[in-house]
Amino acid sequence: MRTDPRYDYALSEPRLPPPVDESLAEAPIDTEVRLRMWRKLQEIRQFSKRAYDLFLQNLVRGTTHLSLGMEAVATGFGAAIRPDDYTFATYRGHGHSLARGMDPGRAMAELLGRENGILGGKGGSMHLTDVSVGMMGSYAIVGAHLCVANGAAWSAQLRGTDQVAVVFFGDGTTNIGAFHEALNFAVVWNLPVVFVCENNQYKEYTPIDAVTAVPRPAADRALSYGLEPSLLDGNDPDAVYLEAREALGKARAGGGPTLIEAVTYRSGGHSRADPGKYRPDQEVEAWLARDPMVLYRARLLSIGVPQDRLDEIEQEVARAIDEATEFAKGGPEPGEDSLLTDLWADGGSSWRS
């Protein structure tokens, strides 16, 4: 684990991205893995853009939180994680759900509030869950799920498996009590859990440094819990993948928790139709130029992957997202027969005789 001095940018104003670490082209990562990551980046990006379009068409109601610009974190972890590991995400969890292999059609249908949604329309955009792929839920009250992830890690420890729980959360979440409780608890119990702060530099509409005692919201807290600070380029899938592999391996081997701060940027607004006007133009432009798609396309080309191969994957994903959209739109709206089901394990919601 390492702290990279290039990330001291957080002290600067506006918050400009650091240069790309070109040496990562040489990193020991199979080209197959990199192509899978390219595909996943594409899937998450295209899914998010489609969700946004559907939102504008009033087909996605309520709210929706996209991770446009932040796809590399989910992608890098998704490539490193084992199928029986556990993922816990926030309301900004579409990417993490897809990274674990949730069917995009069922995810999209959930956003549309349809019966064929992954939660039958009962959870919605902020709660995507698919236990069958280890996606243990998306949680919408800031902080809580760090504690829940500890429990899954504890359970793996008790059952004597070497499963790991990975929990993703925002920079803003480092200021709620549950974050601190969860870290202390995980260290004291030596739990196989990886805490991943996706520092997109804003909590809703407020720059994180305006409300946080330290410049690096997660990394600067690590030492308080006896953990090594770990700060990485959250826009670089290779950087994330390498760090994920290391942290997962450490947890699996009984080495306990890791706290990672992945520095990234939300290229859209916080939620719904938030245009994100509170951000300086120069900052937004600089980060758009540093977008994970831009970065990774250049990386893959630089290591000799043919342009055609990248385009082909992009188009395959486009077709899959079209199909997912059709599947979602084709689903009926859930009706009365599901309203009162599944509160209890007996399938119903009866509370009295």
Place this chain on the structure above:
Amino acid sequence: MAELTYREAVAHGIAQEMRRDPSLVMLGEDVGPAGGVFTPTEGLIEEFGPVRIRDTPISEQALVGAAMGAAMTGIPVIAEIMFSDFVAVCWDMIANEIAKTRYMTNGQVSLPLVIRTANGGSARFGAQHSQSVENWAMMVPGLKVVAPSTPADVVGLLAGAVRDPDPVLFFEHKGLMGSKGEVPDGEVVDELGTARVVREGTDLTIAALALMVPRALLAAERLEGDGISAEVIDVRSLVPLDARALLDSVSKTGRFFTVEENPRLCGWGAELVSIVDEEAFWSLDGPSVRITTPHIPLPAAASLEDLALPSADRIYETVSKSVDLGSRR
């Protein structure tokens, strides 16, 4: 049959379930070597060891969250919150996460967990260590809520709660810890959602919970001296609620009283009264009456706390007056 205190019954019930299910674990603050603040878990760590009986930091969110995460991944858990007042510190975890998750995930996630906590007043601990918060829990869809009044019920209902695949809040009453009662030998398992008629009567029905049950029984004895036959029902489980037992009783007696330790507004009795009103109205010979703690935080001084909590005297007087008024009308 063995005579156990209520406090001993807690450990007895936990031990019974831990012997039955080797995957069951418990966590909480000072539940290990210390045996808990009210010593209800004394002796457990000696038998089950520090892996299954685990002390936690003072981190209610972390410990209840850990219970949730373990339960959703196949480990049944008992979590202890030292005083029920402290559930407010982790209410997000209980009311937003644990309660909602099965429904929100369309049934994907099961949460076989029990949160045990010391509830209620009479110990002169003041407003932040004495509340009865069972009604908070009752209001949240997705939580089962149990509050035993006897050692036998502690064992049986705890076993029922542990074996229930849904999250259960299990309220142990501080004021009953030293009370004694017979607990049957062998495995004791009781069914959630069943009330018990603890005293049969014909003139009126009194529904009570936890510490209020023995007080209602004392009042019923005095009422009998006045020629009034009170039926006392130990509600035992607020969710699921044995509404049938209450309605059956009221259709026989024609009068309904609740004795609630929770403060007045939205106390559990309000829900019971509304059920009786909707479904047994034509059996009623008079208004339903709720006997509750006033709508105040509990005071610490013995004299004040005694005035605040429903006492056998207050129950007796309120019921007598109400019955008296009814007969004069």
